[in-house]
Amino acid sequence: xxxxxxxxxxxxxxxxxxxxxxxxxxxxxxxxxxxxxxxxxxxxxxxxxxxxxxxxxxxxxxxxxxxxxxxxxxxxxxxxxxxxxxxxxxxxxxxxxxxxxxxxxxxxxxxxxxx
Amino acid sequence: xxxxxxxxxxxxxxxxxxxxxxxxxxxxxxxxxxxxxxxxxxxxxxxxxxxxxxxxxxxxxxxxxxxxxxxxxxxxxxxxxxxxxxxxxxxxxxxxxxxxxxxxxxxxxxxxxxxxx
Numbered sequence: 001x002x003x004x005x006x007x008x009x010x011x012x013x014x015x016x017x018x019x020x021x022x023x024x025x026x027x028x029x030x031x032x033x034x035x036x037x038x039x040x041x042x043x044x045x046x047x048x049x050x051x052x053x054x055x056x057x058x059x060x061x062x063x064x065x066x067x068x069x070x071x072x073x074x075x076x077x078x079x080x081x082x083x084x085x086x087x088x089x090x091x092x093x094x095x096x097x098x099x100x101x102x103x104x105x106x107x108x109x110x111x112x113x114x115x
Numbered sequence: 116x117x118x119x120x121x122x123x124x125x126x127x128x129x130x131x132x133x134x135x136x137x138x139x140x141x142x143x144x145x146x147x148x149x150x151x152x153x154x155x156x157x158x159x160x161x162x163x164x165x166x167x168x169x170x171x172x173x174x175x176x177x178x179x180x181x182x183x184x185x186x187x188x189x190x191x192x193x194x195x196x197x198x199x200x201x202x203x204x205x206x207x208x209x210x211x212x213x214x215x216x217x218x219x220x221x222x223x224x225x226x227x228x229x230x231x232x
Contacts, residue, residue, distance in 0.1 A: 031218040042121075042208050042223035043159070050218055088158060090221075101147060101212055103221055108158040 003027060006089055006106030014114050016078055021109045023089035024071045032072050032091035033103070034063055043088055046074075069094075079113045086110050118142055119211050121224035128199055129232055135195045136227045138209030144189035145211035149221060150182070153206045165192050199231045 005024045013019055023032070031050045035043035047056050049065035049072060056063045060083075062075040072091075076083055090103040118141040128134050138148055147166050151159040163184050165171040171184035181203075183195040192211075196203055206228055210221040 033218075033220055035223075040206075040226065040228070042119075042210075042225045045117075045220055045222065048218045048220055086156070086158075102149070102161060102164060105158045108156075110156055 003093065003104045004089055004091065004106040006109055008109060009107060010110050012112040012114065013079055015080055017113075019076050019079055019111070021074045021087055021089075021111075022071070023073070023106050025091075025093075026070065028069050028094045029091040030069075030094045032065060032069075032089060034072070034074055035088040035090060037086040037088060037108075038084075043086075076111075079111075081113045081115050084111055084113050117213065117220075117222040119145075119209065119222050119224040121209055121227050123227060124225060125228045125230075127230045127232065130200055131198055133195055133197045134199055134229060135193055136207055136209075136229075138192045138194070138211070138224050140190045140211040140213075140222075143211075143213045145192075145213060146189065147212045148186055148192040149210045149212070150184060150192075150194050151208045151210065153208060153226075155206075159208065162194075196229065199229070201231045204229055204231045 007022050033048045034046045037043040047063045052067045052069045054065040060077045064073045087109045089106040120139045122137045150162045153159050161174050162177045163171045163173045165184045165186035167186045167189050173179045186192040206226050208226040210223045212221050
């Protein structure tokens with residue numbers, strides 16, 4: 001059973017289009033992170049959301065944490081080829097602090113933005 | 116801040132040999148480090164969690180005698196792939212968690228591409 005369902009798994013769009021990536025769970029998360037990974041490199045932390053209903057913006061990227069802290073979304077406006085990469089959501093289910101703070105990862109969304 | 120380095124970035128070895136990968140937190144003390152394995156275009160698969168000064172905790176299905184982890188200091192963890200075989204070829208990534216982080220962010224190294232011939 002996948003604790004964090006991430007969709008879509010693959011997304012290929014044209015430069016200038018908008019897109020949304022979803023991360024859903026039946027569990028409540030204490031916090032949730034979004035990472036972006038380029039080929040041959042490690043994931044880079046984009047944002048951490050911790051409060052239900054929270055919205056954070058990072059230039060053309062908008063991150064939202066659901067009111068119940070069970071889901072999150074990443075919206076990219078006017079995508080550019082430089083946005084190409086693997087986007088990963090990850091989080092710590094509430095009440096799992098004793099398990100060495102392991103992160104639970106979604107399966108990832110492989111985004112390709114064509115020029 | 117929060118920089119994690121990994122060395123080497125690429126390694127090619129012969130079947131049966133052992134390979135050591137180092138993971139360092141450069142500007143913070145990492146109470147916990149994690150080792151992941153990643154297959155092409157897939158998400159990260161946690162192999163083990165290591166805390167400084169104690170034995171690593173391995174995920175189910177990961178052979179602890181094959182993947183030796185040593186977390187000797189608050190800034191260094193090593194992963195040794197012993198008696199490597201071609202099926203061990205993969206992208207290995209470490210991450211470090213700062214004890215001061217309230218939100219459990221992990222900061223990742225750049226990864227090590229292991230190829231076993």
